[in-house]
Amino acid sequence: MHICQILKTKSPNLISVTPDQTMEEVLRLFRANNIGFVVVSRSPGECLGTVSERDCCYAVAEYGTGAPTMRVADIMNRNVATCSTEDLLPYVMAIMTNWRTRHVLVMDGGAPAGVVSIGDVVKHRLEEALRNEQALHDYIAGTAYH
Template identity: 80%
Template structure:
């Protein structure tokens, strides 16, 4: 399965925050949108400066304690962003997630960010593939599903 096929099943919006926002503001955004990852850019749709995940926020609290919620995104964001292309295959994205120990990969088309693939997306699509394969095998064995 290609990354572009996965993106077709998701909301097209890539949620971003600015480097000057606080971690507390981002955490409210996470809660309100039921997400755990954002792109950091100077303005919506702008160039990616980095990313911020729930894990980054947890690490900031572990390191800075009660000061973390008022810290700026620029001070805690991840600047080494994992990316893939819309034409990459799912196993390649899975390898990137494993090798980089990340749960989110930015999807790029040329120089533009066009989406995010999460580990949840990967699990969903792999499960769908397995269930479909199971049904095809069942139909073959039972001699059904063929005309």
């Protein structure tokens, strides 16, 4: 399955924050949108970095109670795991494994096109497994042929 097919099943809105916003604002955005990852940009189509729940946890561990008021620019991840819209799902799974990340930023040309999360991977692999199981059941039962 190509990543562009997964993006078609998701909301087309790519949520982003600016480098000048605070970690507290990011966390409120996470909660309001039930997400755990945002792109950091100053303008549409730009990616300066990303912020994940993990980045926020690391900031609290390192800076303590001052972390929530820190600017996104000071806690964001500038080394971002990316893939293309034309990459296949197993390739993105390998990226997640090698980078030890739960989110991969999908790029279309030089611009962010969406995000694939570990939840998306599990959902699509589960659907694939269920389809395969049903096909095997139909084959064994002799109902696969009409």
